[in-house]
Amino acid sequence: MATYQRIVLAKPADGIPSADNFQLDEQEIPAIGDGEVLVRNFLASVDPGMRSILSGTDSYSAALKSGEVISSASIGVVEQSNNPKFNIGDVVNGAFGWSQYGLSNGRGLLKLTDTRLPYSCNIGILGIPGLTAFFGLERIAKLQDNETVLVTSAAGTVGATAGQLAKAKGCHVTGIAGSDEKCAWLRDVCGFDEVINYKAVSDLDEAISNACPNGIDVLFDNVGTAMIDRVIPKMKMGGRIVVSGQVADYNKAPADRPGLKNTSFFISNRLRMEGLVVFDDFREFGRAKEDLTQRIVNGQLQYREEIIQGIENMPSAFIGLFTGESFGRRLVQIGELPA
Template identity: 45%
Template sequence: MTNRKNRQFLLTSRPVGMPADENFELREVTLPDLEDGQVLVRTLYLSVDPYMRGRMSDAKSYVEPYPLGEVLQGGVVGEIVESKNERWQPGDVVVGLLGWQDFSVSNGRGLLKIDPSVAPISTALGVVGMPGLTAYFGLLEIGQPQEGETVVVSGAAGAVGTIVGQIAKIKGCRVVGIAGDDEKCAYLTHELGFDVAINYKTTADMRAALKEACPNGVDVYFDNVGGEITDAVMSRINFQARIAICGQISQYNLEKPDLGPRVFTQLLKSSALAKGFIVNDYAKQHKEGMQQLGQWVMEGKIKYRENIVDGLENVVEAFLGLFRGDNIGKQLVKVADL
């Protein structure tokens, strides 16, 4: 490895409100030589995910804050291009938590080998990766959807929401998705089989729209967004309903916590259960989840879409697009060809 260049994105200041370019720095460094036990991974795809916003702040959360002045971290599909670790060979394609950079040096821990002949390698960051598992365990373990019940999912056109709705259909539920534009809504109902999709940006009275979409009330709510949308769904929640709290993207960029009707009163009136979760709460069952998701994809029961931006230099822009709702399905950044 002689003087190979590496571009990398650092977090240089903590965003207040919506993150902006000034919070990040793109710099170019020379790659160090590998030490024994290390591998060099060439980045092929980077994942950008809403939860990363939380890591950019230093508030207490379920993941550690990103340290300032260091390379940002996220899900990466890459190729091993050099190895001083006998477990890994050049040419291996892997997925793991690595840097927002062209090349990452790793000791190999936490890397998972993927087989490019089974499915497109990018799906390891999407439908059969973390977002797919998040949908799988959040819906099935917390939501416990029963045949004939009504499942509502917010952020329905995103990487997680698209999978939640399709699994709920597999389980025989009525599925109502909430999304932010008509193209997304059409995708949900025409391509993914959702029963109803509601465009919250053009719907004046969400409570009335939900009442019409859910004549028997809401048995399971899979929440990716929080805020006013969640208030509206909670007003239709059924006795002993289950609410899987996966994300609260409407809140992540607020400087002060948003205010709204107290949700505990609604949980109380309905004997309903609400549970926050992260995919790692179900780490012991991840293998089972990946197998089931892979099988459903092969059988055509789960479709997926990826929104791919080209070039490492566009990763911040791709990340910010998550909060504008630019993407349908999983947002990825393609950094290099295999």
């Protein structure tokens, strides 16, 4: 009997997830039915936003139940096919989660035929994180040339991509990140104008004011409410706040999350704050992916990946997103790469 491994939710998480929220189990590789494909997955992602489905209560996505596979983006190779749209050997982008195998009727499976960049990019800078940066700036911030932009969790794929896209529009870009190594990469490799290690400065408010002495047009926030509240008084007239992610708040119960106090600035400075669900831009993904690919191929857009080995290491890879240990896009290789 041929088997494969997958990781399921053992029990809902309370606070920062720990190893006992997850369980590795073994399943029999299923037989395919009419119209189906069997995919052997070799890469799966860990994303901070997945935290919301692990709490046992529904948010904008339904909560996972104990025993269900942890959902995520994945890349795999078609091993068997009863579907005329897919051939054995096709490499596909799917959403099979933390699982070495998956069955699909083909809906939602994307065949990867563009080989200009490594497959991993399709669930990294060309996947949801890169697209979040792209549409957060274009649709939500409506970024203009030469504006002043502040990006938080800037060394993550969303933040680093947003900062570089803003630089390409001539903007003055400041990134906030949690280590000197991350700050050096943002400044020296990604071309950010100013960087702030929020764990090292004695006064973060002062550091932001020094980096953006004339105020901020766009805050691209990946961190959460306390960070937004701190920046609101520094926003220029007509400033925009992109609420992309809330990594500092995901592990807190709703009652423990900080609130916004500085809302009077929304009136006096005509500010706008808007959240983003990148799937709303689905129809435009092709255009954005081509734009990002060309920038990378031309050397104008940098990205960083950490590929961790072994499906058994998926929980620790995920938990490391909340400790500052991760640096760039975190993926896990859960099976052999195709030849």
